[in-house]
Amino acid sequence: GAAWTPLGALKTRELDNATYATSLPGAPAGRYFVLQFDAAFQNKAAAVETVTASLEADGKWRIVGYYIK
Secondary structure, eight states: OTTTGGGOSEEEEEEEEEEEESOOTTSOSOOEEEEEEEEEETTEEEEEEEEEEEEOTTSOEEEEEEEEO
16 A cells, blocks of 8 residues: 555564554544554564554444554
């Protein structure tokens, strides 16, 4: 995706933290998992990726947010 282009190729990714939540700032009440990964890219040696998944009405978990710091 375009978010990764300036970072270059992914070198490593490890799950650091997974948190279950029923509310998140700016989001409706629901069922969420917030996953944080420690990652290293070709052009950024230390990054934190945050992925948010939501349990949808059809019973499937879907990615609803992705951020890199």
